[in-house]
Amino acid sequence: MLATMIGALWPAVAAQDNSVVAVMSASEGYSGKVTGTVRFSQKADDPLADVTVEVNIAGLREGLHGFHVHQNGDTRVTSSFDTMDYHFVPICLPPPLAYNDVGVMEIGDDWCTQDQTHGYPPSIYRQPGDMGNISVADDGTCVTSFTLGQQKMSLSDPLRSIVGRSVVVHTAVDNGEQPYGGAGPPQAYGLIGIAAPDASTGPVNAAVAPNIPKVTKIVCTFEESPATEIEGFALLTLLEPDQPNRVRMQALLSGLEANNEFSFHFHTSGDMTVPYTELGAVYSTNNIEVEHLFSDGVGNATYNSYYDLQEGGGLLDHVGRSLTVHAGPELSTPTIAAAVCGLAHPSAELDTGEPSSSVGLSGGLIALIVITSVVVASIATLACLYCFRLPIPLCGSFFYPSGRGFINVPPPPPNAKTLAAAPGAPPVTDVGRV
Numbered sequence: 001m002l003a004t005m006i007g008a009l010w011p012a013v014a015a016q017d018n019s020v021v022a023v024m025s026a027s028e029g030y031s032g033k034v035t036g037t038v039r040f041s042q043k044a045d046d047p048l049a050d051v052t053v054e055v056n057i058a059g060l061r062e063g064l065h066g067f068h069v070h071q072n073g074d075t076r077v078t079s080s081f082d083t084m085d086y087h088f089v090p091i092c093l094p095p096p097l098a099y100n101d102v103g104v105m106e107i108g109d110d111w112c113t114q115d116q117t118h119g120y121p122p123s124i125y126r127q128p129g130d131m132g133n134i135s136v137a138d139d140g141t142c143v144t145s146f147t148l149g150q151q152k153m154s155l156s157d158p159l160r161s162i163v164g165r166s167v168v169v170h171t172a173v174d175n176g177e178q179p180y181g182g183a184g185p186p187q188a189y190g191l192i193g194i195a196a197p198d199a200s201t202g203p204v205n206a207a208v209a210p211n212i213p214k215v216t217k218i219v220c221t222f223e224e225s226p227a228t229e230i231e232g233f234a235l236l237t238l239l240e241p242d243q244p245n246r247v248r249m250q251a252l253l254s255g256l257e258a259n260n261e262f263s264f265h266f267h268t269s270g271d272m273t274v275p276y277t278e279l280g281a282v283y284s285t286n287n288i289e290v291e292h293l294f295s296d297g298v299g300n301a302t303y304n305s306y307y308d309l310q311e312g313g314g315l316l317d318h319v320g321r322s323l324t325v326h327a328g329p330e331l332s333t334p335t336i337a338a339a340v341c342g343l344a345h346p347s348a349e350l351d352t353g354e355p356s357s358s359v360g361l362s363g364g365l366i367a368l369i370v371i372t373s374v375v376v377a378s379i380a381t382l383a384c385l386y387c388f389r390l391p392i393p394l395c396g397s398f399f400y401p402s403g404r405g406f407i408n409v410p411p412p413p414p415n416a417k418t419l420a421a422a423p424g425a426p427p428v429t430d431v432g433r434v
Contacts, residue, residue: 017041017200018155018207020320022167022190023272024057025223028079030171032140034059034188037273038167039195040155044206047157053131054145057169057188060136066174066183069129069153073164073191073319073342075221076233083345084166084189086180088129089116090159091213118178121148128152128160130181133174161210164218164319164343165192191221193270193340194320196278205269209319209343216240217344218315220323222253222337229255230337234303234323235350236288238315245311247288250352251303253325256295263326263333264293264303266341270322276335279322286313292329304352319343
């Protein structure tokens with residue numbers, strides 16, 4: 001009976017998928033209104049299994065358009081590829097060792113070329129971000145699905161994962177030419193976030209961002225929408241090697257209610273297709289615990305703090321998740337804005353000035369530092385006063401062995417001008433005045 005039960009449960013477990021999703025928007029400069037999603041799914045038990053792509057987008061221009069995954073999920077610029085960069089291509093790692101029939105080791109000449117040559121699926125000679133073209137109907141819609149194989153793309157592999165990257169619909173057709181198909185600038189884009197768990201994923205969606213190379217910067221882009229005027233960016237930077245195991249988090253947001261305090265947190269999912277209430281629990285790892293944000297008199301907010309990570313910690317686990325702003329200081333207040341956090345362009349920077357505080361110090365430790373500073377300053381002041389023999393009331397014999405509370409300093413000897421100005425003295429005459 002136990003074997004029967006295991007057999008009945010096994011197909012359900014084995015069928016679980018990892019899933020990620022990008023909500024599509026019109027690129028800056030594109031006149032149309034773009035809506036819809038691109039969803040990627042893959043068997044959870046094989047990080048290099050085939051990937052299913054489901055496209056459902058409206059508001060595009062009719063015709064064939066290049067369709068690719070791009071290197072970064074940095075959507076601060078969407079009219080060009082200044083921050084999203086070009087098609088996703090993993091770094092070229094040393095190939096595995098292989099021996100031919102006579103025991104001589106061989107390495108294929110095309111090991112890296114297979115990933116770095118632009119092409120169309122299902123060719124093995126294509127960049128992993130190459131997905132060919134999609135066909136848009138005359139009403140501006142594209143609803144299609146297809147499968148990508150050849151172990152090019154993944155939702156969990158440390159080298160080939162697309163979590164935290166961006167997906168782009170170009171303005172022109174991908175003509176297959178090198179190096180990127182000549183498909184032109186974006187007309188629509190979306191940031192690939194970890195989907196909220198559902199019936200296909202089970203209770204856990206194990207999609208995870210790549211860690212080869214190590215994630216050193218992530219950016220979370222808040223975009224103004226009909227539902228909110230809040231916009232801006234948050235940037236997390238790993239400060240290695242200068243400051244190992246240390247992260248700086250900065251944020252610049254506008255459109256908030258003026259002079260207010262807001263609950264500010266990461267959440268488990270980066271799925272903008274679900275209500276904010278379904279983004280999962282507050283997410284905290286590696287001592288990165290974001291809690292509050294404060295706005296100024298015109299509704300702008302600046303966040304600027306350091307976090308000391310656990311030994312060997314990093315930013316990987318925050319990629320593809322969401323960063324949210326709540327209406328008030330408590331987590332229970334409604335969420336009013338959310339952003340998916342993606343892989344940032346290596347040159348990404350935010351000018352927020354110098355950090356005003358260092359997150360991670362307890363209230364007791366801060367109080368101890370303040371008290372110690374006051375005591376040290378007081379001792380230094382008293383020492384200086386003692387050295388210069390200035391009057392110090394209430395000090396008594398502690399500072400003066402003679403027991404006097406004051407030091408009587410004799411006045412300086414009078415000079416001629418002082419004597420002349422004394423009561424009863426003749427008036428002073430300015431010599432030489434006419």
